[in-house]
Amino acid sequence: MWHKSGVFMKNVYSVAQVNSYIKNMFTQDFLLSSISIKGEVSNCKYHSSGHIYFTLKDSKGTLSCVMFAGNRNGLKFQMKEGQQVIVAGSIDVYERDGKYQMYAKEITLNGAGMLYERFQQLKEELSEMGMFAQEYKRPIPEYCRTLGVITAPTGAAVQDIINITRRRNPYVQVILYPAVVQGEQAAASIINGIHAMEARGVDTIIVGRGGGSIEDLWAFNEKEVAQAIFECTIPIISAVGHETDTTIADFVADLRAPTPSAAAELAVSNVRELQNQIEDYRMKIIRLLENKIERYRSRMEQVRLKLQILSPLNQIREKRTLSMQLEERLQEAVKHILIQKRHQLELYIEQMKGLSPLDKLNQGFSYVSSQAGKTITDVNQVAVGEEIRIQVKNGEIQTSVLSKSEIRREF
DSSP states (O other): OBOTTSOBOOOOOOHHHHHHHHHHHHHHOHHHHSEEEEEEEEEEEEOTTSOEEEEEEETTEEEEEEEOGGGGGGBOSOOOTTOEEEEEEEEEEETTTTEEEEEEEEEEETTHHHHHHHHHHHHHHHHHTTTTOGGGOOOOOSSOSEEEEEEOSSSHHHHHHHHHHHHHOTTSEEEEEEOOOSSTTHHHHHHHHHHHHHHHTOSEEEEEEOOOOTTTTGGGGOHHHHHHHHHOSSOEEEEESSTTOOOHHHHHSSEEOSSHHHHHHHHSOOHHHHHHHHHHHHHHHHHHHHHHHHHHHHHHHHHHHHHHHHSHHHHHHHHHHHHHHHHHHHHHHHHHHHHHHHHHHHHHHHHHHHHOHHHHHHTTOOEEEETTOOBOOSGGGSOTTOEEEEEETTEEEEEEOOOOOOOOOOO
16 A cells, blocks of 8 residues: 555554553563562652652663552662662553653662572571571569660660660669661670570569661571570560561560560569559458457457346346346246135135034034034934934934834825
8 A cells, every 4th residue: 555645554553552562562571570670769759649650770771660559568778869879670561652761579688689588598597497486585673673784885776775774663773785777787785685694593684775777687597696696594575676577586586576675575564563563462451450450359249248138147137137127027926826826715714604504503403413422314214212302503412212104205
């Protein structure tokens, strides 16, 4: 096909199609999908969205780079102009502008990458040896009396530990071992400090320093230092760097503190809280004792009253009172019985009067008896001529039987 200008037109593509085609080429390239590039940071800008835009350059070229906010956990330091870094990520095409750039997922300072690999290798080695195992961790004493601190003699770390220790418990003795915590001599200095504190017999040891780069903290990643911490018979708290920094010493130590200040908080109990707790216990004991004394006082009063009631004197008094009451009741009962008996006797007297022979004699009757005194009630009991006695009201008549006759009466 010929254009009117005389140029042969075989195929014509849009800009978007070309950019898409080039992007696809980049995507299919395995090397570009996962690549690490070292260079110098230039034109670094932290965007308000959280993304970081910068240029990676060396003596012969430049490369545009971006780290999205979602990948910021792959950055452990603040990026600055002129830093030598290693950027790991992928290279892709931004279709809208038709430009390719580096999409960073992890950024480390140049030289730190090899150290990080050594760190990971040593971590795996010591973990397999069991030096991180929880069963080997010694408990931190609850009440520390002597605190050993292995750190640099100057700097904020040692001052923070001393200030917090004095604030929490001014009676704790702080023994400082001025160690070299950075450089070639640092590992040997830290090891000597651990041995010195162990020989001194302190209760707890804090090993630490302020924050820094992985190179600055490397002494705490040395195997010899880890071995000294593991073999120490005194509990060790590791307080290296800031909260986000992690070293081999942190894994081997009996307890890891995010900062030196936090290590002092963990090592030293707050004496004021302890004093308040003791005061609370004292008041509780006083209240319990007062309640117990009151219970025993009440029980003693009950026993006293009971003893007073059961005492011999009180018993005699009660028995005497009871005896007097019984005596009065007996007298009343006897008096009542006497009255009843007297009344009954009067009735008997009246009844006896009706039956008395004398009373009959006074009424005109007489009493006949034989000479022997036997009562005669039948005519057949006497014979004619027999002498008999007749008792009348005012005397006795001696007579003899002249005759007798029997009379039959019907009753």
